[in-house]
Amino acid sequence: MSPFEIIIAVINILAIVIIPILAVYLGRSLQDKSERRKDKMQIFQCLMTRRITGWAGLDTVNALNSIDIVFSDCETVRKQWAVLLSKYRPDVTPQEQYREQCKLLELMANDLGYKDKITWDIIQNPYYPEGLAKQIEINSQILDGQVAWANAAGQFSQLIGKTPKQEDKNHA
Numbered sequence: 001m002s003p004f005e006i007i008i009a010v011i012n013i014l015a016i017v018i019i020p021i022l023a024v025y026l027g028r029s030l031q032d033k034s035e036r037r038k039d040k041m042q043i044f045q046c047l048m049t050r051r052i053t054g055w056a057g058l059d060t061v062n063a064l065n066s067i068d069i070v071f072s073d074c075e076t077v078r079k080q081w082a083v084l085l086s087k088y089r090p091d092v093t094p095q096e097q098y099r100e101q102c103k104l105l106e107l108m109a110n111d112l113g114y115k116d117k118i119t120w121d122i123i124q125n126p127y128y129p130e131g132l133a134k135q136i137e138i139n140s141q142i143l144d145g146q147v148a149w150a151n152a153a154g155q156f157s158q159l160i161g162k163t164p165k166q167e168d169k170n171h172a
Contacts, residue, residue, distance in 0.1 A: 039070045044108045052126040
């Protein structure tokens with residue numbers, strides 16, 4: 001066997017061994033990258049779709065609590081999340097909190113590659129139909145009424161429960 005044939009044989013053996021390993025590694029790498037983007041997109045979509053009705057729902061709280069994990073490779077998003085978290089105090093106005101939420105969404109959009117497609121104006125101007133606003137207000141009024149009735153019933157129950165005991169002590 002000539003030296004050229006030996007070199008070709010070695011190259012063929014290496015190709016047979018190395019190419020499948022590289023293909024598996026590259027495929028795994030692409031799949032991991034796709035999963036990370038999917039996780040980021042899920043958080044971004046959750047927060048974007050609920051930005052007008054508030055971020056107090058369980059799904060948005062879970063999304064916010066996942067930022068440090070899912071966006072671990074994006075320091076700007078994590079820093080803005082820390083700023084926003086520091087603004088969730090009673091002495092900070094809702095407008096200031098909303099502005100910080102919008103900044104977080106803008107940085108997430110940039111990280112996901114939507115820098116010139118999802119702009120500050122788009123983030124701050126969500127669709128919010130008047131009918132939905134009215135329904136939310138009505139639901140809030142109904143809930144407030146139910147709480148008021150429950151409180152009144154509790155007070156009435158306590159009043160009824162105390163009266164016989166007091167009368168029993170007075171007659172004894």
